Amino acid sequence: MASNAAPGDFAPVIRAEYERTDLGDAKLEDVQRKLPLAETLWNSAAFRKTLILLGLAMIWQIYGVWLDNPMIFPTMGETLSALLSNIANGTIPVRLLATLKVLVVGYVIGVILATVFTTIAVSSRLGTDLLSTLTAMFNPLPAIALLPLALLWFGLGTPSLVFVIVNSVLWAVALNMHTGFLTVSETMRMAGQTFGLRGMRYVVQLLIPAAFPAILAGLKIGWAFAWRTLIAAELVFGVSSGQGGLGWFIFENRNLLDTPAVFAGLLTVMAVGLFVEGVIFRFIENRTVRKWGMQRG
Amino acid sequence: MSSQETNRLDRRTASRPAQDAEPSALLNINGVTLQYKTPDHLVTATYRVSFNIETGDRFVLLGPSGCGKSTLLKSIAGFMPPVEGDIALKGRKVKRPGPDRAMVFQEFDQLLPWKTVRENVAFPLKINGIPNDEADRRAAEMIQKVNLAKFLDVFPHMLSGGMKQRVAIARAMAMRPDVLLMDEPYAALDALTRRKMQDELLTLWEELRFTLVFVTHSIEEAVLLGTRILVLSPHPGQVRAEINTHQFHSSNADSPEFAATCARIRGMLFGDAATAH
Numbered sequence: 001m002a003s004n005a006a007p008g009d010f011a012p013v014i015r016a017e018y019e020r021t022d023l024g025d026a027k028l029e030d031v032q033r034k035l036p037l038a039e040t041l042w043n044s045a046a047f048r049k050t051l052i053l054l055g056l057a058m059i060w061q062i063y064g065v066w067l068d069n070p071m072i073f074p075t076m077g078e079t080l081s082a083l084l085s086n087i088a089n090g091t092i093p094v095r096l097l098a099t100l101k102v103l104v105v106g107y108v109i110g111v112i113l114a115t116v117f118t119t120i121a122v123s124s125r126l127g128t129d130l131l132s133t134l135t136a137m138f139n140p141l142p143a144i145a146l147l148p149l150a151l152l153w154f155g156l157g158t159p160s161l162v163f164v165i166v167n168s169v170l171w172a173v174a175l176n177m178h179t180g181f182l183t184v185s186e187t188m189r190m191a192g193q194t195f196g197l198r199g200m201r202y203v204v205q206l207l208i209p210a211a212f213p214a215i216l217a218g219l220k221i222g223w224a225f226a227w228r229t230l231i232a233a234e235l236v237f238g239v240s241s242g243q244g245g246l247g248w249f250i251f252e253n254r255n256l257l258d259t260p261a262v263f264a265g266l267l268t269v270m271a272v273g274l275f276v277e278g279v280i281f282r283f284i285e286n287r288t289v290r291k292w293g294m295q296r297g
Numbered sequence: 298m299s300s301q302e303t304n305r306l307d308r309r310t311a312s313r314p315a316q317d318a319e320p321s322a323l324l325n326i327n328g329v330t331l332q333y334k335t336p337d338h339l340v341t342a343t344y345r346v347s348f349n350i351e352t353g354d355r356f357v358l359l360g361p362s363g364c365g366k367s368t369l370l371k372s373i374a375g376f377m378p379p380v381e382g383d384i385a386l387k388g389r390k391v392k393r394p395g396p397d398r399a400m401v402f403q404e405f406d407q408l409l410p411w412k413t414v415r416e417n418v419a420f421p422l423k424i425n426g427i428p429n430d431e432a433d434r435r436a437a438e439m440i441q442k443v444n445l446a447k448f449l450d451v452f453p454h455m456l457s458g459g460m461k462q463r464v465a466i467a468r469a470m471a472m473r474p475d476v477l478l479m480d481e482p483y484a485a486l487d488a489l490t491r492r493k494m495q496d497e498l499l500t501l502w503e504e505l506r507f508t509l510v511f512v513t514h515s516i517e518e519a520v521l522l523g524t525r526i527l528v529l530s531p532h533p534g535q536v537r538a539e540i541n542t543h544q545f546h547s548s549n550a551d552s553p554e555f556a557a558t559c560a561r562i563r564g565m566l567f568g569d570a571a572t573a574h
């Protein structure tokens with residue numbers, strides 16, 4: 001083999017030179033050509049995921065029919081009919097609305113507080129220390145663990161839930177925002193300053209958009225924490241003045257041994273989670289960081 | 298015009314700028330020492346550097362890597378106050394960054410990714426109170442001058458490195474600054490693109506006649522682009538020489554005089570290193 005030859009063993013092989021003048025002849029379809037339909041479909045992630053979902057649904061249905069015990073494991077058909085009837089009689093929409101109301105209030109308060117904390121943190125060294133100490137303390141604490149304390153302080157009801165959600169959102173979002181600000185490149189900061197950007201305008205017109213990928217990541221994590229925390233909190237202590245949320249709907253139906261309705265509640269929780277992550281946040285990403293080339297994929 | 302030119306050259310060669318600071322110069326750097334404080338070191342980047350820059354100069358700061366060129370440029374831009382000496386633009390002491398000293402960096406991320414090419418160029422104008430339509434008009438005009446008219450509404454991530462640097466130059470020039478500061482703007486480009494960009498910069502200068510302070514570690518680039526070169530010695534940066542190179546253009550870059558000037562500067566830079574060790 002040639003690669004076994006000792007170094008210096010071979011001389012360059014001299015070949016004839018050539019130059020082409022007929023480059024204009026390449027056909028356009030060779031440069032850019034449409035792929036066949038099957039390949040285009042298979043390249044679409046949505047299509048592949050739909051196939052997976054259909055596969056899972058089939059396995060579920062077959063297992064449910066084979067087990068034949070709707071109280072332990074209802075079939076997909078039973079679950080869907082429970083879902084539809086609970087939507088039709090207004091139970092799930094009302095419960096979902098109750099949950100979302102609490103969620104939005106808690107989330108908004110959490111994000112506003114995170115913004116305030118981050119602003120304090122970037123404007124002074126003591127502020128940075130304050131934020132990093134507080135996040136180090138509270139971020140590892142599952143917000144749900146604060147629920148007993150919240151109930152003691154605020155009683156059984158919405159304020160307790162909001163308190164817990166604010167705690168689950170605040171630290172995650174503040175941590176990400178702060179990291180985002182710190183990672184804005186020195187070049188970009190200096191460029192902004194040579195334009196004469198200073199003070200609040202510097203923060204709003206340069207730091208925030210430059211840190212937007214990290215801020216958005218923080219908002220997503222905050223949402224995920226808030227959603228899980230809220231459902232869990234409702235499951236445990238969720239009945240406030242007779243009108244519980246989605247978590248309470250699941251808990252209630254378990255007590256009634258109406259397992260298809262429990263499954264329907266879980267499906268709703270998943271669907272809302274997927275909708276917010278896959279549609280709302282995806283939409284924001286497409287309009288911002290993806291369009292700006294700050295994030296791929 | 299030409300008699301003024303020779304007059305200026307005479308004055309420069311006849312006097313040592315470090316001794317008699319000329320208050321008439323556009324930019325006056327007088328005995329500037331710059332230091333970095335790290336937690337356990339005090340790094341002196343430049344030591345008592347003095348020079349003057351006149352209106353219309355293409356003034357090059359040349360020196361080996363780490364000799365403090367970028368630091369000096371940052372200080373002129375107003376990011377770093379000198380520990381000793383002072384910097385004055387039009388007789389006023391430089392205290393903080395401002396739109397009268399536009400800067401082009403080596404890094405491509407100096408453009409704002411969330412703004413299109415036009416918005417990037419118009420942004421500093423709008424910040425400084427120029428009405429929107431006037432800013433947009435000036436931006437488009439400047440983008441035209443750097444040959445990017447087709448890319449007005451494109452986001453920076455879709456541009457090549459050379460195009461990004463062109464946008465950065467357009468953005469800086471649209472501000473109509475007193476001086477344009479450039480820190481190795483072409484160092485990260487491939488050789489062909491770099492050559493093209495150098496020619497474009499010279500053409501732009503012929504057209505607009507701005508004052509340029511250009512940092513590089515490439516001797517050829519310095520001789521080609523500069524009208525005058527400040528040669529800095531390494532660690533800490535001190536003034537080694539000032540050399541006139543206004544006679545060189547891309548048309549005579551192959552001439553023996555060009556090569557001789559490069560060799561002379563190379564001797565200054567590497568001769569230093571040979572005697573120091």
Ligand SMILES: Nc1ncnc2c1ncn2[C@@H]1O[C@H](COP(=O)(O)OP(=O)(O)O)[C@@H](O)[C@H]1O
Nearest residue numbers: 333335340342361362363364365366367368369
């Ligand atoms: N942020 C910094 N902190 C500490 N030292 C620095 C910093 N930036 C540069 N230096 C030091 O200052 C000297 C000059 O750096 P610089 O101006 O970047 O050189 P050049 O641009 O000529 O390559 C170098 O020795 C470098 O290590």
Ligand SMILES: [Mg+2]
Nearest residue numbers: 366367368481
């Ligand atoms: Mg440098």
